[in-house]
Amino acid sequence: MNPAVQAVLTQHLKTLKLSTMEKELEGQIRQAHEAACGYDEFLLNLVEAEVQIRQENGRKRRLKEARFPMQKPLETFDFEAAPDLDARLIKELSTGTFIKEARNIILIGKSGAGKTHLATSIGMEACRYGHRVRFITGCGLANELTEAREQQALGRMIKRYAGYGLLILDELGYVPFSKIGAELLFQVLTERHERRSIIITTNLGFGDWTQVFGDANLTAALLDRVTHRAHIIQCNWDSYRLKQTLKSRG
Ligand code: ADP
Ligand code: MG
Numbered sequence: 001m002n003p004a005v006q007a008v009l010t011q012h013l014k015t016l017k018l019s020t021m022e023k024e025l026e027g028q029i030r031q032a033h034e035a036a037c038g039y040d041e042f043l044l045n046l047v048e049a050e051v052q053i054r055q056e057n058g059r060k061r062r063l064k065e066a067r068f069p070m071q072k073p074l075e076t077f078d079f080e081a082a083p084d085l086d087a088r089l090i091k092e093l094s095t096g097t098f099i100k101e102a103r104n105i106i107l108i109g110k111s112g113a114g115k116t117h118l119a120t121s122i123g124m125e126a127c128r129y130g131h132r133v134r135f136i137t138g139c140g141l142a143n144e145l146t147e148a149r150e151q152q153a154l155g156r157m158i159k160r161y162a163g164y165g166l167l168i169l170d171e172l173g174y175v176p177f178s179k180i181g182a183e184l185l186f187q188v189l190t191e192r193h194e195r196r197s198i199i200i201t202t203n204l205g206f207g208d209w210t211q212v213f214g215d216a217n218l219t220a221a222l223l224d225r226v227t228h229r230a231h232i233i234q235c236n237w238d239s240y241r242l243k244q245t246l247k248s249r250g
Pocket of ligand 1: 072076077078079081082109110111112113114115116117118201240241
């Protein structure tokens, strides 16, 4: 390439913040000459390199922002160990359509059944499809909200939690909420209702939710919101770890 043209072109790509195209320019031109490919193909290859890097960086950024406690990609979930699970439904949910349609998912079952794993897998796929995700325990969120309220920053916090395309509330039910905690959580869920998706994992049947939220009216209103347009998935099989342990003991 003419060095003067290359210098200007490089500068333009810098100005436009197309750093991958800038980096790949020379190599792609050489390759295009060698393969005698057309202008269209050359431009496609160059632009595609930029798009791919951006998508990958976006995915990494969203995975970090989601704060998953463990990386559990869907490929690591053993469907055979969850015999009653509708694998087709899980795969459909992993495409992220439920997020576009603001549907919810509630995973109910005993400890060790793989609820957190499934929620994480679906969340990681959502990051791949460009959705902003946040994973937090029910207690963690109640505490964050309570603290924000004490620091007069509640409005900002509720807005932040309304902004995620998918909010994953893990382990709802292990620890009961304070009265304030329950009310603030209710506010976040109300804010998201019919607009944004939630995944809840819990060991409690709906009948027991009052124990966790304290107030019967508030619990009824909350259940009404989260179960509306929700996939309720019962995970009633035995603990995966327990099965592995028993297996290894032969
Ligand atoms: P829960 O949230 O229902 O208590 P977890 O999702 O934390 O259960 O699962 C407990 C452990 O067992 C985790 O390490 C998880 O990755 C693993 N696990 C559970 N079910 C499966 C499965 N079907 N395939 C692979 N690993 C699983
Ligand atoms: Mg769990």
